[in-house]
Amino acid sequence: MCENEILNNKNKQNVRCRYCNSLILRKEQGEYLKLQIDLPLMHQKNTTKDVNTIETEELVDFWLVNDMFIFENVGFSNTIGKRKYLICADCDMGPVGYHDIATKKCYLAMQRVQHGNELVKIENALT
Ligand SMILES: [Zn+2]
Numbered sequence: 712m713c714e715n716e717i718l719n720n721k722n723k724q725n726v727r728c729r730y731c732n733s734l735i736l737r738k739e740q741g742e743y744l745k746l747q748i749d750l751p752l753m754h755q756k757n758t759t760k761d762v763n764t765i766e767t768e769e770l771v772d773f774w775l776v777n778d779m780f781i782f783e784n785v786g787f788s789n790t791i792g793k794r795k796y797l798i799c800a801d802c803d804m805g806p807v808g809y810h811d812i813a814t815k816k817c818y819l820a821m822q823r824v825q826h827g828n829e830l831v832k833i834e835n836a837l838t
Pocket residue numbers: 728729730731732733799800801802803804
């Protein structure tokens with residue numbers, strides 16, 4: 712599913728928020744990495760739940776970002792253990808990945824983001 716987004720082991724296209732289309736990471740700034748990481752599901756409706764009972768899913772395709780300053784736009788949500796979860800800086804949807812506090816590397820889950828250019832309405836783009 713993700714192969715066509717990878718070019719020379721990097722993200723071929725810009726990475727955007729699936730919900731508000733905000734630019735998270737510019738193209739070729741992330742490195743493809745196969746990992747098995749459990750991330751909390753997006754849309755945690757019941758936020759009063761204890762962290763130990765939060766539902767998670769296993770994700771395997773990630774963009775490794777070596778420094779959080781490489782991101783165009785990213786926000787932080789809560790920290791659980793040694794992970795700080797990454798959310799969209801504009802609409803707060805997430806987690807879209809996590810920041811490893813020990814190594815300072817960030818991992819962006821490919822399944823949680825949108826790849827490509829801005830969904831511009833084709834109106835009078837050329838003026
Ligand atoms: Zn967003």
